[in-house]
Amino acid sequence: xxxxxxxxxxxxxLFEYIIIGNSAAGLxxxxxxxELDGAGKLMVLTEEGxxxxxxxxxxxxxAGIVGLDRIYFKDEKFYRDNNxxxxxxxxxxxxxxxxxxxxxxxGSKYKFRKLLIASGGKPIIPExxxxxxxxxxxxxxxxxxxxxxxxxxxxxxVGGIFTLTTLEDAIRIKNYIEKNGIKKISILGGGLIGLKxxxxxxxxxxxxxxxxxxxxxxxxxxDRQASSIIEKRIKSRGSNIYRNNTIEEIYIKNGKINxxxxxxxxxxxxxxxxxxIGVSPDTSFIGSGRLEIKRGIVVxxxxxxxxxxxxxxxxxxxxxxxxxGKNRNIAIWPxxxxxxxxxxxxxxxxxxxxxxxxxMNSVEILEIPSIxxxxxxxxxxxxxxxxxxxxxxxxxNTYKKxxxxxxxxIGVILVGNIERAGIYAGxxxxxxxxxxxxxxxxxxxxGIIHLPADYKKHLVVGEGIEV
Amino acid sequence: xxxxRGDLRMKKIYIQEEYCIGCRLCEIYCQVxxxxxxxxxxxxxxxxxxxxxxxxxxxxxYNSFAIQxxxxxxxxxxxxxxxxxxxxxxxxGVVTFDEDKCxxxxxxxxxxxxxxxxxxxxxxxxxxKCDLCVDEDIPVCVxxxxxxxxxxxxxxxxxxxxxxxxx
Numbered sequence: 001x002x003x004x005x006x007x008x009x010x011x012x013x014l015f016e017y018i019i020i021g022n023s024a025a026g027l028x029x030x031x032x033x034x035e036l037d038g039a040g041k042l043m044v045l046t047e048e049g050x051x052x053x054x055x056x057x058x059x060x061x062x063a064g065i066v067g068l069d070r071i072y073f074k075d076e077k078f079y080r081d082n083n084x085x086x087x088x089x090x091x092x093x094x095x096x097x098x099x100x101x102x103x104x105x106x107g108s109k110y111k112f113r114k115l116l117i118a119s120g121g122k123p124i125i126p127e128x129x130x131x132x133x134x135x136x137x138x139x140x141x142x143x144x145x146x147x148x149x150x151x152x153x154x155x156x157x158v159g160g161i162f163t164l165t166t167l168e169d170a171i172r173i174k175n176y177i178e179k180n181g182i183k184k185i186s187i188l189g190g191g192l193i194g195l196k197x198x199x200x201x202x203x204x205x206x207x208x209x210x211x212x213x214x215x216x217x218x219x220x221x222x223d224r225q226a227s228s229i230i231e232k233r234i235k236s237r238g239s240n241i242y243r244n245n246t247i248e249e250i251y252i253k254n255g256k257i258n259x260x261x262x263x264x265x266x267x268x269x270x271x272x273x274x275x276x277i278g279v280s281p282d283t284s285f286i287g288s289g290r291l292e293i294k295r296g297i298v299v300x301x302x303x304x305x306x307x308x309x310x311x312x313x314x315x316x317x318x319x320x321x322x323x324x325g326k327n328r329n330i331a332i333w334p335x336x337x338x339x340x341x342x343x344x345x346x347x348x349x350x351x352x353x354x355x356x357x358x359x360m361n362s363v364e365i366l367e368i369p370s371i372x373x374x375x376x377x378x379x380x381x382x383x384x385x386x387x388x389x390x391x392x393x394x395x396x397n398t399y400k401k402x403x404x405x406x407x408x409x410i411g412v413i414l415v416g417n418i419e420r421a422g423i424y425a426g427x428x429x430x431x432x433x434x435x436x437x438x439x440x441x442x443x444x445x446x447g448i449i450h451l452p453a454d455y456k457k458h459l460v461v462g463e464g465i466e467v
Numbered sequence: 468x469x470x471x472r473g474d475l476r477m478k479k480i481y482i483q484e485e486y487c488i489g490c491r492l493c494e495i496y497c498q499v500x501x502x503x504x505x506x507x508x509x510x511x512x513x514x515x516x517x518x519x520x521x522x523x524x525x526x527x528x529y530n531s532f533a534i535q536x537x538x539x540x541x542x543x544x545x546x547x548x549x550x551x552x553x554x555x556x557x558x559x560g561v562v563t564f565d566e567d568k569c570x571x572x573x574x575x576x577x578x579x580x581x582x583x584x585x586x587x588x589x590x591x592x593x594x595x596k597c598d599l600c601v602d603e604d605i606p607v608c609v610x611x612x613x614x615x616x617x618x619x620x621x622x623x624x625x626x627x628x629x630x631x632x633x634x
Contacts, residue, residue: 056549073551334543369573419576422584423582425578426581448581449525449530460532461482
């Protein structure tokens with residue numbers, strides 16, 4: 001393993017493989033390259049200052065469920081044993097897709113034969129008006145921390161404002177909570193990251209205020225009923241959710257956030273704010289050129305980009321959504337791992353097709369687990385061929401919604417009872433015709449035995465299925 | 468622990484549903500195996516309430532079968548696991564589960580097409596699934612099935628033997 005100090009030595013080196021990004025997709029690619037090619041020089045470049053850790057686990061770190069000692073996926077030995085070089089703290093500045101080299105921000109040049117871009121996502125930070133008062137303790141830097149607007153460039157200069165996408169973010173948040181005795185945290189954005197953050201904070205007894213622009217939390221995957229159960233639970237703890245709302249103005253006192261004004265003009269006190277309105281593919285360093293980029297980098301079924309010998313995988317790409325029948329950015333862990341593995345095999349001369357995926361998410365709020373997958377925001381008879389089965393028990397905190405299109409399940413929401421959720425994922429993935437067994441689908445004891453005979457046989461006595 | 472079965476590495480549990488009589492002895496023996504006392508009476512009296520069987524019997528009328536982790540080749544639970552708790556052992560083929568690493572995110576439950584991973588809420592919230600009884604010669608569910616509705620075998624070798632015997 002190399003560290004940055006040795007960089008100069010690499011300057012004229014040619015790497016068989018370079019991977020940008022050291023998370024789910026990047027690491028899966030490195031592992032599958034090594035299964036086919038143990039020798040080709042392989043370099044991983046990461047912006048982060050630490051070895052591989054699991055990104056989604058940072059909220060469990062905040063909740064105190066895992067400590068720093070257990071957060072790392074792979075240690076130095078892994079990189080050494082697999083003959084993988086890695087440069088930490090290395091941001092890619094520029095890629096020449098024709099001449100096949102790239103520059104990092106300190107001017108080092110890296111040549112490659114095959115490149116994988118697995119740079120993931122970057123938090124989206126909206127521009128918000130701000131009013132600063134008071135002075136800083138030091139008094140000197142007041143100008144630096146007195147802003148008319150909070151945006152992506154300056155938010156981290158204001159005390160108490162954070163994003164949450166990296167381990168470094170999580171450590172900073174944890175330290176800030178401890179140092180300032182924070183009891184309540186506002187979260188801007190009730191989506192995936194916002195809710196996972198809420199899950200963590202509530203777990204350690206910190207109340208949350210969630211501010212969500214849509215009419216419900218997890219609006220991308222939950223419908224109103226599902227949201228209402230989780231919302232009720234969050235509120236029962238003295239926390240709150242502000243729907244159809246956003247932050248219009250942030251108040252900064254002595255260099256720290258001390259409140260904000262909502263869109264509905266309510267003024268709120270606040271000593272800590274997490275901005276979690278979403279992430280977008282991190283393609284900033286690629287610039288214009290031969291790579292086709294829409295919202296994410298466009299890839300084909302082999303995770304190849306539009307430029308020869310350049311592959312992309314994970315949260316940075318637009319891969320195939322089998323339910324929509326077109327490419328889109330689905331930034332979730334399992335797909336990042338799979339895409340990375342596929343890209344790695346193909347980079348090392350293998351031939352593996354990515355069979356596409358669909359959105360899924362699991363989140364548990366104050367003992368209420370929930371899983372959503374596929375296309376979930378569709379109501380009964382909304383389109384021709386659509387049927388929706390619902391079992392909503394708000395008093396028991398359970399909800400089950402199954403969306404069927406042309407006799408095939410395309411979406412599921414489970415709240416409260418998530419037992420055997422993956423059977424639905426299998427039905428969606430394998431496009432199983434359930435017309436004969438529809439009445440079984442919403443049973444409480446739903447299992448394999450209720451599935452269509454052929455598929456059931458396949459699961460029970462088959463060798464395995466594509467999953 | 469896994470080395471013990473080095474020579475039998477490709478063995479898996481196969482389900483013969485036509486022989487299953489739904490007696491649920493597999494569930495009981497699985498619970499006993501994963502109890503503290505390992506003794507059927509003691510486990511049944513004192514512990515079983517907290518122990519999830521890792522094999523599930525599904526039953527409608529006379530149709531029944533027992534199913535447990537299939538130890539898939541490209542295991543979706545391993546792919547989806549965010550904590551590194553689910554791993555595929557490349558030598559034995561067993562999908563191993565490390566209780567200490569699990570954070571209870573339920574991603575494995577979300578993706579397992581067999582629905583054989585469950586939430587164990589008895590102590591700390593973690594996933595629960597078949598470990599193939601790697602410290603036994605034969606998994607206890609197979610060993611204690613009175614009607615051979617579960618079989619522990621290497622299908623490839625078995626097929627070859629069958630063909631050889633025919634000749």
